[in-house]
Amino acid sequence: EVRIRPDRGAGDPVDVTLWGKWTETAAHAETGMELLVTDAEEDEFGGETGYATTGDSWVVLEPDFLVDVTGIRSWVQCPRMYYLNKLSGIPLNYPVVKGTIVHEVFGDLLRGMDLEGSVVDRVEEAGLELGLLGYDPTEVEDEVRRNAAAIEGWLAQGTLDDEDTWRSEFTLISPTFGLKGRADALRRGTPVELKTGKNTKREPRFQDKVQAACYALMLNERGVDPDIGTLLYTKNTAVERTEETGDLAPAKEFTVGRGFLEFVVRERNALAAMEWRALNDPGERPTVPTGYEADANCSYCFEQDACMVVSGRLDQESKAGQIGTPVPDEERDYFDRFYTAIEEERRETHAEYRKLWEQSPEERAADDRALIDLEPIGRTEIDDARWELRARKTGDAVSKLREGDVALASDG
Structure with missing residues (x-):
């Protein structure tokens, strides 16, 4: 049992019983922390009203602290690794640069771009980093093509419907679970994560499954109920089959069940x-x-x-x-x-x-952080399968938005 003050500390103290493996979270709880319990049932004992978790409950410590999905991936490998990753910046080495290029090509292919053109463009964009590392662009292009073969093969297994064609590099934020991250892709409502390494086992790596499950959890909060996750290991198609044994299929799926999500x-x-x-x-x-x-x-x-x-x-x-x-x-x-x-x-x-x-649109506008009540007047497709959207302001509102800023466009 944990004793809490509801309504962010404004209410009278009540006891909450955490059943099952949620007791692990109770062991971490300390005085002063915030605790969120969903779908709790009310009970009464000794004349006092309390609450208890049910089979549908989620228990979240410090929900206002937004944990990055990649942080949880490191944490389940070793909490010490999570700490070390916070201290170190992204290193300038070839695997990191190549991984970035392959991810960019992945997004381009999902948007229907030509593979050859995408590879050339993305390698050219990374020219400075590759030059500092002493890599020849032609050799890099060849290696990226071999990695991209896994992506093309996966896409060839079925077509993406209209709802999913644009869902690459999809940002997800969860107010309930205190999570944030960016999924490599969503296909038919299920998360797809791209890994530029190899995995010759039938199952995805455990920490990779945890990462994809985090996205499934956030999608579940949005009303989507993904029951599988997919990991794409692109190097599986780039290795010599005579030199490797095991399962070289690049796409590896796993079941996203309630128990695994609770573990996450x-x-x-x-x-x-x-x-x-x-x-x-x-x-x-x-x-x-x-x-x-x-x-x-x-x-x-x-x-x-x-x-x-x-x-x-x-x-x-x-x-x-x-x-x-x-x-x-x-x-x-x-x-x-x-x-x-x-x-x-x-x-x-x-x-x-x-x-x-937490803020209403009007509050964001008053804070000069948003423009609201825009009147859409048209959209034009431009290069690289991108769109230019135009809208007219109906009032005299001003904003701190400037050319080059990243903005969120919403239909309300």
Whole structure:
């Protein structure tokens, strides 16, 4: 049981009973956290009214904290990896650059563009990065084509209907589950994730299934009920079949069941609880994951060396161990101070996200963040299967929108 104050702390305290595996979330809950329970049933015991979870309930800790889907993917591999990914930027290496190119080509193909033209254009766009890495564009184009063969083969299995043709790089935000992310594609209402590596097993990798399940969870909130997820491992079509054994089919599907979705929510809750403790736990230093929270095997982890160095230099506890001597106390204090400041800024960013569903259109317009009551006057298809939309303002409203900004167009 957990004791809460409903209505964001304004109501009288009541007890909520969390049944089944939701007890894992109860173990993470601490005084001061927000707890969301959906579809709870009211019960009465000893003259006091309480609530309990049902088979349809979802339990969400700190729903205002928006966890990125890729963060949950890292977290289920190892919470320590999630922490390390926050500290490091995106590296300039060939797998990352090639992966970006293949993802761009994927989106182009979903929009009906020609493969050859897309490959040439996308490799040219990445010319600076490829030049810095010393790669020849022609060789890169050939490798991207081989990866794209998996995409073409998948598309050839069936046509996308009118509802799905444009649904690539589809942004999803969940007010209920405190999630945000961008699905590579939605096909007939089911999430599709593109991976530029290979996987010769019949099942998708576990962390990849978790990522796709996060998108399925957010789609479920929108009234879509995907029962499968698809992972496309594009390198499966680029390897020599005489050199590899196993299942080389690039498309691998898995069932998205209620139990798996509940697991994803519980892991998201554990992550959100850790982030809450980082700013709210008493102590001289922010709370960070140690790696003991997961059943990870450090000896097989490609981040083991980096993890041990960070642990050693910052004098942090780590399942992987430590390498090196700690930096001076004043430097660790400097690091902790800026780490905390960045996390506090992240909370402010989440508050801006929440305005999307907490503010009315009129409030957004008054904040100079939106133009409302526009009168559509036409649309024109332009290059690269994109559209130019035109509308007329009916009033004298002004906005901070400028050319080059990313804006959300909505029918209300």
